[in-house]
Amino acid sequence: MKKSLGAGTLAQPTPAWLVGTYDADGKPNVMTIAWGGICFSAPPCVAVCVRPGRHTFPAITARRGFTVNIPSQNLARETDYVGMVSGAAVDKFAVAGLTATKSTLVDAPIVNECPLVLECRLVRTMDLGAHTQFVGEILDVKADESVLAPDGHVDPLKLRPLVYAPGDGKYYGLGEVVGKAFGIGKELMGK
Amino acid sequence: MKKSLGAGTLAQPTPAWLVGTYDADGKPNVMTIAWGGICFSAPPCVAVCVRPGRHTFPAITARRGFTVNIPSQNLARETDYVGMVSGAAVDKFAVAGLTATKSTLVDAPIVNECPLVLECRLVRTMDLGAHTQFVGEILDVKADESVLAPDGHVDPLKLRPLVYAPGDGKYYGLGEVVGKAFGIGKELMGK
Numbered sequence: 001m002k003k004s005l006g007a008g009t010l011a012q013p014t015p016a017w018l019v020g021t022y023d024a025d026g027k028p029n030v031m032t033i034a035w036g037g038i039c040f041s042a043p044p045c046v047a048v049c050v051r052p053g054r055h056t057f058p059a060i061t062a063r064r065g066f067t068v069n070i071p072s073q074n075l076a077r078e079t080d081y082v083g084m085v086s087g088a089a090v091d092k093f094a095v096a097g098l099t100a101t102k103s104t105l106v107d108a109p110i111v112n113e114c115p116l117v118l119e120c121r122l123v124r125t126m127d128l129g130a131h132t133q134f135v136g137e138i139l140d141v142k143a144d145e146s147v148l149a150p151d152g153h154v155d156p157l158k159l160r161p162l163v164y165a166p167g168d169g170k171y172y173g174l175g176e177v178v179g180k181a182f183g184i185g186k187e188l189m190g191k
Numbered sequence: 192m193k194k195s196l197g198a199g200t201l202a203q204p205t206p207a208w209l210v211g212t213y214d215a216d217g218k219p220n221v222m223t224i225a226w227g228g229i230c231f232s233a234p235p236c237v238a239v240c241v242r243p244g245r246h247t248f249p250a251i252t253a254r255r256g257f258t259v260n261i262p263s264q265n266l267a268r269e270t271d272y273v274g275m276v277s278g279a280a281v282d283k284f285a286v287a288g289l290t291a292t293k294s295t296l297v298d299a300p301i302v303n304e305c306p307l308v309l310e311c312r313l314v315r316t317m318d319l320g321a322h323t324q325f326v327g328e329i330l331d332v333k334a335d336e337s338v339l340a341p342d343g344h345v346d347p348l349k350l351r352p353l354v355y356a357p358g359d360g361k362y363y364g365l366g367e368v369v370g371k372a373f374g375i376g377k378e379l380m381g382k
Contacts, residue, residue, distance in 0.1 A: 002301070002308065002333035002334055002335055003333065003334055003335075003336055003339070004331055004332075004333055005331070005332040005333065005334055005343075005345070006331060006332065007234070007235050007328075007329050007330055007331055007332070008235050008329065008332055009229045009232055009235045009237075009329065010307070010309070010329075010332045010334075010345055011206070011208070011228070011229050011237055011259060011261065011307075011309060012206075012261060012307070012345070012347055012350060012352045013204050013206055013347075013352050013354050013365065014206075014228060014229055015202065015203075015204055015205075015228070016372075017202070034229070035228065035229045035230055035231065035232070036228055036229075036230070037202070037205060037206070037226065037227055037228030037238070038200045038202050038205055038225070038226045038227075038240075038357065039226055039227070039238060039240050039319075039322065039324050040226065040240060040319050040320050040321060040322045040324070041200055041226070041320070041321050041322060042320050042321040043198070043319075043320050044198050044199050044200045045319060045320075046200075046202055047228070047230065047238065047324075049229075049230050049231060068202060070202065070203060073369050076369045076370050076375060077370070077375050077376055077378065077379065078376070078379070079376070080370065080372055080373065080374065080375045080376025080377075081376030081377075081379040081380070082376070083372075083373070083376065084373060084376055084377070084380070085380065095379055096379060110193070116201070116202075116203070117193065118201070118202060123319070124317065124319065126315065126317060126326075128230075128231050128234075128236060128314070128315060128326065129231050129232070129233045129234050129236075130231060130232050130233040131230065131231045131232060131233075133230050133231070133238075135317075135319065137198075138198050138199065138200065138201075139198055140195055140196070140197060140198055141195075141196040141197065141198070141199055141201045142193035142194065142195055142196065143193055143194055143196055143201075144193055144194075145194055148194070149359075152196075153358050153359055154196070154201055154203070154356075154358045154359065155359065156203055156204075156356040156359050156361070156363060159203060161203045161204050162369060163204050163354060163365060163366075164372060165345075165347040165365075166229065167344050167345045168340075168344055168345060168346065168347050169371060169372050169373065169374075170347070170368050170369070170370065170371055170372060171368070171369040171370050171371075171372055171375075172347060172365050172366055172367065172368055172369060173365075173366030173367050173369050174204065174354060174356075174363050174364075174365075174366050175354075175363055175364030175365050175366040175367075176363065176364050176366075177361050177362070177363055178264055178267045178353060178361070178362040178363060178364050179267050179268070179271065179361065179362050180360060180361055180362075181207075181271055181274075181355060181360050181361060181362055182271065182274070182275060182360065183271065183360075184267060184268050184271045184362075185268050185269070185270070185271025185272030185273070185274070185275055186271075186272075186275070187268065188268065188269070188272040188286055188287060189272070189275070189276065
């Protein structure tokens with residue numbers, strides 16, 4: 001018998017990603033999101049959800065683009081910080097010791113310190129209650145060589161992304177390999 | 192200098208969740224999704240992305256509801272299996288050894304073996320390319336007592352959710368606590 005916890009956003013895991021934008025003054029800004037995820041394969045798209053009051057909000061609507069920068073565990077403190085303060089009040093890049101490079105594909109900054117970055121062109125917007133969902137088409141993914149496996153794919157154990165747990169309010173690291181997708185379930189086929 | 196990997200769905204982490212539905216014959220069905228995530232706080236909503244060809248697709252549009260069932264690591268094989276076969280051809284619950292209880296809130300089955308379940312009423316649909324995004328308002332979250340901390344919150348280290356890594360194609364477990372959200376970044380404030 002399961003216990004009712006009420007209506008809430010208690011799904012796990014969620015990401016901890018940094019959304020990069022340029023504000024109206026051309027200043028690079030970055031905010032943390034946990035509400036979002038990959039939403040389409042073809043074209044490849046990612047959704048990020050932002051409240052209208054955030055400094056990032058008018059930046060995305062004006063520039064029609066953003067980056068999704070995936071921090072490693074060693075950037076947990078910086079990731080947490082840029083989710084708590086407003087780019088309207090402070091230069092988050094400067095305080096957090098982050099540096100920006102302008103994307104050549106979209107009008108948004110890449111966070112150099114994040115080893116994996118998605119460059120996204122705004123293609124859809126959905127309003128619902130307290131948040132707006134921005135869907136970005138992923139025009140390119142760029143990675144530091146340091147997080148690539150010998151065959152060129154992104155190695156999660158090198159990337160070491162943060163995992164956020166709503167309800168618990170903590171960041172976690174990635175654990176051990178459990179199994180291969182489209183693989184470990186095959187033994188149930190034909191049963 | 193970052194290396195271009197091309198356009199693709201290479202964000203990490205993504206979830207491995209089981210979407211529960213009843214098909215046109217009233218048979219409970221379940222499929223795995225990695226494309227999705229929490230998308231709004233108020234009202235609490237979760238997005239799941241499904242290709243129109245999937246057996247789950249007409250079930251969600253007809254019943255206007257679904258469940259998001261979060262499997263623990265020990266269900267990795269079952270999670271993988273139900274993502275590879277079609278409920279049009281097989282009874283996935285029976286083959287995977289899963290059992291269903293009808294939700295009292297939405298017209299969809301709860302997967303009893305999953306310790307955390309979100310009961311969702313379909314509120315929005317967004318088509319884009321190969322997938323359709325279904326946004327469900329979370330009417331209730333139900334949990335097994337076994338995954339709750341003494342204070343009643345969901346303990347991720349008891350839940351042990353699967354983490355899927357696109358590009359790598361493997362499921363991972365959750366690792367150690369990295370830090371407290373809205374906490375570890377505070378030392379950068381006022382700098």
